[in-house]
Amino acid sequence: MPLAPASTHPMSSTSLRLASDRVRAQSASLGLLDKQARELEEARVHALAAFDAARRELDDITAARDQVLEQCRLVANTRELDIRAIHSHAMARLPLELLRAVFIEAAHDADPDLSFVDGECDMERSAVPFILSSVCRGWRKLAHECQAMWTYIAMPPQEGENEQWKQAHLARLRSSLMRSGCAPLDVIVGPPNILSDVVSG
Missing domain, CATH: 1.20.5 (Single alpha-helices involved in coiled-coils or other helix-helix interfaces)
Structure with missing residues (x-):
């Protein structure tokens, strides 16, 4: 200033x-x-x-x-x-019998009714045998010989899925049916055309 x-x-x-x-x-x-x-x-x-x-x-x-x-x-x-x-x-x-019991326990829900809510497939449960059998050669051999592991058969509805996805699930379903042998099954499948594809295959 x-x-x-x-x-x-x-x-x-x-x-x-x-x-x-x-x-x-x-x-x-x-x-x-x-x-x-x-x-x-x-x-x-x-x-x-x-x-x-x-x-x-x-x-x-x-x-x-x-x-x-x-x-x-x-x-x-x-x-x-x-x-x-x-x-x-x-x-x-672990003795093989004990390991087999562990496999069976892992492959089954504590409450099987939870797998049938509104007819929905429990895909996590159905994947357990495949996961266990992919860990190592010994586990794969034991899992393939354990029929009780493969008794939960699930095939979700396939609307909107591509052909590769459908074929992968059909192959998994056939494997489960083959490896379950004579053991009682818990089966959830999608529409009739899917089941007919499996039977015809």
């Missing part, structure tokens, strides 16, 4: 005294303000230094955290592999 030009009119003694008092007060205020400005600038410099230090500390902490998380991931993966190895070893030492 530009300063107003000084008055060229002569000042009375009273006006001169008042002006002098104002100048002294203003000079004192300027001194205080200048001191505050220097103190604030010094505080700002310290704050910037503290901020930079805090940012470096945050970066170090973040890097350390990421390293710990990576170690956790590696340890968790190693532990999972060890657990699988232990389970595999334990399962390999």
